[in-house]
Amino acid sequence: MLVVTCPVCGIEGEEADFHYGGQAHVRRPATTDPVNIKDEEQRDYLFIRHNPKGLHFERWRCDRGCGKWFHAARDTVTMDFKAYYGITEMPPLELQQQAKGTWADYFKSVAKAK
Amino acid sequence: MLEARFESPLAGREVPADTYVSMREISERGMIDLRGSAADRKFMATAKSALGVDLPKQPRTTATWGDVRVFWLSPDQWLITCPRAKAQEMADQLSQDLAGVHSLAINVSDMRAVIRLEGEGVREVVMKGTAIDLTHGDYPPGTVRRMRFAEVAALLHIVEDNVIDIYVFRSFAQYTWDFLRKAARKGTEVRIFPKAG
Ligand SMILES: [Zn+2]
Numbered sequence: 001m002l003v004v005t006c007p008v009c010g011i012e013g014e015e016a017d018f019h020y021g022g023q024a025h026v027r028r029p030a031t032t033d034p035v036n037i038k039d040e041e042q043r044d045y046l047f048i049r050h051n052p053k054g055l056h057f058e059r060w061r062c063d064r065g066c067g068k069w070f071h072a073a074r075d076t077v078t079m080d081f082k083a084y085y086g087i088t089e090m091p092p093l094e095l096q097q098q099a100k101g102t103w104a105d106y107f108k109s110v111a112k113a114k
Numbered sequence: 115m116l117e118a119r120f121e122s123p124l125a126g127r128e129v130p131a132d133t134y135v136s137m138r139e140i141s142e143r144g145m146i147d148l149r150g151s152a153a154d155r156k157f158m159a160t161a162k163s164a165l166g167v168d169l170p171k172q173p174r175t176t177a178t179w180g181d182v183r184v185f186w187l188s189p190d191q192w193l194i195t196c197p198r199a200k201a202q203e204m205a206d207q208l209s210q211d212l213a214g215v216h217s218l219a220i221n222v223s224d225m226r227a228v229i230r231l232e233g234e235g236v237r238e239v240v241m242k243g244t245a246i247d248l249t250h251g252d253y254p255p256g257t258v259r260r261m262r263f264a265e266v267a268a269l270l271h272i273v274e275d276n277v278i279d280i281y282v283f284r285s286f287a288q289y290t291w292d293f294l295r296k297a298a299r300k301g302t303e304v305r306i307f308p309k310a311g
Contacts, residue, residue: 008189009173009259014245017262064262066173066188 007084009066021059023049024071025090025106050102053077057091057103120198123227123287133298135233139291140279143228144201146194148184148208150217157215164204164211165194174259176271185258185271193269198223226269227287229294231278238304240270240278242297248272264293 002015011017026049029041050056056076061069073082073095083092090096096107122141129138150157152171162168167179170186177184181200185193196204201223208219231239237248243264246253257272266289269281282290296302 011174011259013261017245064267065260067191067260068188 002079002081004060004072004081005084006062006065006068007070007086008062008068011062011065013065017062017064019061019063021061021069024057024059052101052103055082055095055099055103057099059087120224123284124229124291127291130295130298132300133295134300134303135231135236135239135298137229137231137291137294137298139287140228140230142198144196144198144204144221144223145226146196146201146205146208146219147222148192148194148217148219149190150212150215152189154215154217157212157217160211160215161192161208164208174257176256176258185269187258187260187269225284226281227284227290229280229282229287229291230273231280231294231298233276235298235303236276236278239294239298240280242304243293246270264290266290 003012004015004018005012006018026045029037029045054075054077056074058072058074059069060072061067069087071085071087071089071091073085073091074080075082083095085091090107090110091099099107122139124139124141127139129136148161148169150161152158152169158169165179165182165184167177167182167184169184169192170177173186175186181197182204183195185195187193194204201221205219205221212219237253240246240263241248244261246261253272255272255274258270260267260269262268263270263280263282266282266286268286268290271279271281273279280290280294
């Protein structure tokens with residue numbers, strides 16, 4: 001059983017008080033030109049998810065509290081939550097730097113885009 | 115002509131005599147669901163002038179003005195409680211005052227049932243249905259939060275140290291009442307929890 005803390009209302013509760021919302025930061029392919037989206041892009045958006053051993057970034061909802069969505073960084077090995085952050089925010093910089101593999105590539109691509 | 119008439123979901127329930135905390139239904143409470151952005155100054159100011167009190171911005175707190183009490187539910191949602199007879203008028207007033215502001219005020223008085231628990235040991239009784247530690251300093255009088263209680267969605271309001279109101283959706287009123295009645299039965303005291311504070 002995970003113990004989760006909501007960054008919006010501050011309550012700490014057991015996993016069942018929250019709702020797991022899958023991987024964080026999944027970006028929809030640009031919808032400005034939907035006709036020309038490649039099949040591979042749409043496939044990745046719908047189905048392809050990271051499955052890291054270690055640091056992972058997820059969406060959660062404070063189901064039995066304030067009802068808001070938020071982000072959480074969790075270690076999939078130790079089950080430790082490393083950080084909670086807003087649903088419109090990116091993870092703390094030090095966690096972005098600790099990320100490995102596909103997550104590291106993703107954060108680099110976001111930084112580059114800015 | 116038939117007239118719509120409110121009947122409490124727990125109407126006719128006797129106050130049980132076999133419990134170690136007292137329990138009764140509060141059926142005379144009116145409720146208004148208010149939504150809007152705490153960051154919108156016009157919304158906050160208008161709500162204040164209609165209610166007489168600032169909407170609480172601090173999570174899980176309440177604000178009171180006379181017989182009006184405002185519960186913080188989320189950064190954009192508040193539950194206003196007031197006498198049932200006043201609820202419709204107040205919701206209409208709010209809607210009128212808030213015209214043009216992105217918001218919603220609606221009378222939801224018939225949506226939930228309120229059960230009041232009173233007496234030494236109320237926190238212990240509630241803890242039989244939830245994993246929340248109510249003996250912890252995080253739950254002083256005036257605290258409000260939504261929670262999972264006995265597997266159903268509920269709203270918890272610590273009115274005083276030994277007075278707790280539990281709000282549940284109307285369809286769960288009977289179930290919650292029966293659960294609480296069993297949880298509070300004399301002879302089932304746990305007495306292992308320290309006093310709140
Ligand atoms: Zn929350």
